[in-house]
Amino acid sequence: MELSVKLRIIAGILCLLIAVLRVVQFFFDLNGAFVYSAINIPWGEYVSFVEAIGGAIIGIVLTIGGTGLAFFAYLISGVVIIAGRKLTLITLGCNIISDISIILCIRAIYIYTIFGLFNILLTIFLIIYIAIFSICIVSYIKIRKEGSNLD
Secondary structure, eight states: OOHHHHHHHHHHHHHHHHHHHHHHHHHHOHHHHHHHHOOSOOTTOOOSHHHHHHHHHHHHHHHHHHHHHHHHHHHHHHHHHHHOSBHHHHHHHHHHHHHHHHHHHHHHHHHHHHTTOOOHHHHHHHHHHHHHHHHHHHHHHHHHHHTOSBO
């Protein structure tokens, strides 16, 4: 088995693992899922009770939507990477998804550190996202060196 195929399978398995872990995070670490997904909520700037309730509802919707979007994005990426034939476009798409995830994860870890907290699941996510990104880059470089876009 070629190195590019092995790398593709490892990246696909890691993407599927992330999809499962995002669902696990939603059910067992809702605070981490909320901090990861709620991008534009102004922390501590609510004046009235109604604004606070509205902000909480928006946060819940963003958390459910963000978790669902991440689940389907990584599930589809994992399946396509493992079963796909055109590796160049797939790895570039996976790199874009993992780049966005790395930025959001670093932001969530930063918010946790502001409050003096630590979340091991977010740290594991960050490590896996960086691994996916690195594997896809190495796989892309390997394919470019071979001069072929097909396995």
